[in-house]
Amino acid sequence: MTAALKNDGTVGKALSVLDQIASYGRPVRFTELLGDSALPKATLYRFVQTLTNQGMLQYDPERQTYAPGLRLVRLAHAAWAQSSLAPVARPHIDALSAETGETVHLAQLDHAQVLYVDKRNARDPVEMFSQAGKVGPAYCTGVGKAMLAYLPEPELNAALAQQSWHRFTATTHVSPDSLRTELHDIHSDGLSFDREEHEAGIICVAVPILNAHQRPLGALSVTGTTRRTSLDALRALGPRLKQAAHAIATDAESWLFPQTNSAATPAQYISKGETPHVRSDA
Amino acid sequence: MTAALKNDGTVGKALSVLDQIASYGRPVRFTELLGDSALPKATLYRFVQTLTNQGMLQYDPERQTYAPGLRLVRLAHAAWAQSSLAPVARPHIDALSAETGETVHLAQLDHAQVLYVDKRNARDPVEMFSQAGKVGPAYCTGVGKAMLAYLPEPELNAALAQQSWHRFTATTHVSPDSLRTELHDIHSDGLSFDREEHEAGIICVAVPILNAHQRPLGALSVTGTTRRTSLDALRALGPRLKQAAHAIATDAESWLFPQTNSAATPAQYISKGETPHVRSDA
């Protein structure tokens, strides 16, 4: 059961197939999908056909496998540019990263999980490929806790019920109870820490990005290793982080949408047969 | 009419609504959608509801607007990691970028358009969706022409029929005829140039990334400005580019999928209520 708990008819079911396929993290064969799915063979088959047809899935005839398709990348570009905080936050993150020299993350809450929407690496060239789009647990990351701490009670309950409470390290919260206490503290001083709860040796400070109604829009964090830095050193960055978060919130609020194109795909880019809705004159 | 020319039933129609919304490049109101859509009011309304429900769209109650949703970003991460050449090409692109100091692009063909899947800008770090996911015209970009030149005849015809033939600059090809001649040349020496066809002052060299059957999987380019470099200087990079393209093709061919995780979202990241399909033991 994926996100499609609600009854969203055929479309919802098709999208849950998409989610399922994405969740494997590798190309999958039809039979494997079928085994893990509640849908009957023919139904699943048709969905997979349709989605492939639509470019939402990519079929490898050689290996007979399905994987998420490139159309998603195109669509995500639009989503990222419009629905995420990333575009507005960008200059602020750049500055933070330059000043601290550490890794900076920008995250938002999505389905009770942390979704990283942007990142600036520390000077080291290490790291996996691009972080945007990656998801992580909310209950044991600095950014996750920062956002949870400002969630209205009913939503918080819903979110907590969806956490996996997996014990990653010795300090990981493994139940809502212990976490709630910490969330209360976070709420009072507006600062959240990851005390190696997700990965040994990795610590971070995070702050929520709040709108005018104190609703969390996202969170911002600076991450370091226990070798190079300490919680106290990170705590010292608190004021700077809060300032950045506030600036981002302000910008986001007033950012109606730069009619001044540049975020959008100019009409000429749209190939024939597609409906152009954006006009760019240059 | 978007990609859903084929009759893909309800799901196809819903996805075309998604495409439509993404194409505006900014949040849109229901009425605007309705005006540009062939669907009847109630039908469009229900689709938009369903998609919002599913996180494929994001609704802003304050402004009453819809925009592509964050779920797309999550899904795209999987697509990018699995269906694009980007992960395999990464080290090669890094090297190229370091050696040349110029901007390097990695693109693939999607719906007869160029889809950029990765980029190195000598300076900036990678910000995934800001550039990956962007689309451009195939008929007047170096990467686009490199791929078109190696497309089998029937597919080439289909692709050419879908170009917009918009004249961006004085050198832009504005009909299939003149382009075909150039594609022939590109095919013979394996090198494609953008002679300020898309943007004045911007030139580039590109090579196709071909699989064992000479099918274009993608293309690689080095871009510069007429101020800083020349076509001849770029031409000199040809051999190096070809070498990189070949290396990428080879790696892609043999890259079954690193069972050795790291590409995948570990099972623990999946929140309760979602089906975990990936196992990671660490």
Added chain:
DNA sequence: AACTGAGTTTCAAATAATGAAACCTATTTG
């Protein structure tokens, strides 16, 4: 108080989705 426009809901008719079962077609097994 009537009008307008945007958004939302209703409901019978039309259409599309469903899924059990049959059907392919390579590959493996006796």
Added chain:
DNA sequence: CAAATAGGTTTCATTATTTGAAACTCAGTT
């Protein structure tokens, strides 16, 4: 070599969902 198996694909009568014209709601006008 024949038979069995497994993965994948198609069929088709039944069933459930989608469809969309029209009616409704509720602001904000005029």
